[in-house]
Amino acid sequence: MKRTISILSVILSLMIGLASSQSPNEFKVMDPIGRNVVQFRTKAPLEDIVGTTSQITGQFHVNPTDLKASGTLGQFEVDLSSLKTGITLRDTHMREQYLHTERYPKATFTIKSIKKASANKLPPSKPVTVKAEGTFELHGVKKDILVDAQVTYLPESQETMGKLPGNLIRLSSQFDVRLADYGIERPQMVLLKVGEVSHVTLDAFASDASPEKAAMWMEQMKKMMGGS
Numbered sequence: 209m210k211r212t213i214s215i216l217s218v219i220l221s222l223m224i225g226l227a228s229s230q231s232p233n234e235f236k237v238m239d240p241i242g243r244n245v246v247q248f249r250t251k252a253p254l255e256d257i258v259g260t261t262s263q264i265t266g267q268f269h270v271n272p273t274d275l276k277a278s279g280t281l282g283q284f285e286v287d288l289s290s291l292k293t294g295i296t297l298r299d300t301h302m303r304e305q306y307l308h309t310e311r312y313p314k315a316t317f318t319i320k321s322i323k324k325a326s327a328n329k330l331p332p333s334k335p336v337t338v339k340a341e342g343t344f345e346l347h348g349v350k351k352d353i354l355v356d357a358q359v360t361y362l363p364e365s366q367e368t369m370g371k372l373p374g375n376l377i378r379l380s381s382q383f384d385v386r387l388a389d390y391g392i393e394r395p396q397m398v399l400l401k402v403g404e405v406s407h408v409t410l411d412a413f414a415s416d417a418s419p420e421k422a423a424m425w426m427e428q429m430k431k432m433m434g435g436s
Contacts, residue, residue, distance in 0.1 A: 232269035232280060235377050235414035239264070240426055243371075244412040246286050248385075250403035257402065258294075259302065263287035264412055268319060270377065272330040272361045275322055275338065282319045284412075289313050306392055306402070307347065316345040323354065330361035330377075349390040357381035357410075373425035374417025381410045 237244065242262040249258045268282020289309040293299055303309040324339040335358040344353050362368050362376040385406045387394065394402045415422065 232271045232277060233375075233416050234267055234269050235282075235375075235416050237264055237266040237284065237412050237414045238372065238417075238422060239413065241429070245409075246412075247407075247409040248291065249407045249409070250387075250405065251407075252403040255402075257298070257302075259291035259299075261287060261290040261292065263290040264410075266414075268414065270330075270359075272375075275325045275328050275330060275336065275359070280319070280322050284317050284410075286315045287313065288315055306387075306394070312347050314345075316343075317355070318343045318345075330359060332361060332363050335360045335378075335380075344385070346385065346390040347392050351389060353383065355381055355383045369425070372413055372415040372417070373421050374415040376416075377414045379410065379412050379414065381408075383408050 239262060244262050244264050245260065246262075246264050247258055247260050249256065264284060264286050266282060266284035268280075268284075270280050270282075271277050288307050289303055291299065291302065291307075293302065319340050319342040321341050322338050323341050326337040330336055338357050338359055340355050340357055342353065342355065343350050344355075345351075358378075358380045360378040360380075362378065364373070364375050368376050385408055387404055387406060394404065417425070
């Protein structure tokens with residue numbers, strides 16, 4: 209009887225471990241120091257404009273051992289009101305006349321699935337190229353799009369702790385957004401200065417650290433940087 213119970217316990221432990229290994233992990237985009245970067249770049253005959261912000265939040269679920277698993281999903285939000293182009297007056301015009309950030313303060317990308325991947329697993333510290341299917345929302349308009357991205361899994365180490373606590377995933381992506389598709393009109397007087405297509409670049413890190421661990425890490429970083 210004891211032997212039977214022991215065998216059942218082992219089987220149960222193996223089943224729990226297998227289920228755990230197949231479950232997607234939650235990674236949160238957390239950047240208290242402002243090192244994540246999102247850029248919106250437009251090219252026009254008279255001027256190239258680059259808007260930059262580090263105000264990106266989000267979370268996604270992914271299993272590093274099974275990248276295309278059905279549980280892979282997530283959402284990222286960018287605070288458009290925080291975009292800076294280097295000229296304060298231009299920033300104001302961009303927010304008030306084109307993006308209308310008082311009404312539409314966020315740009316959002318929701319990942320639905322991974323359609324293609326150069327590898328089904330995320331090997332440590334090696335980028336994997338993926339094609340993600342999702343919904344991009346801008347200016348109150350939603351469009352289903354396919355986005356190419358590079359995903360790099362970075363297991364926690366002394367080196368990664370200098371960036372963020374926990375296991376990390378670095379996500380890098382570039383894609384184009386046609387402004388007219390999202391109801392963003394360019395006044396006739398600025399057609400030579402504002403391009404019709406915005407090239408979006410994203411470079412962000414996400415961590416699977418618990419809130420408690422993240423808070424402890426932040427306190428340590430403040431002390432190292434001389435903060436209170």
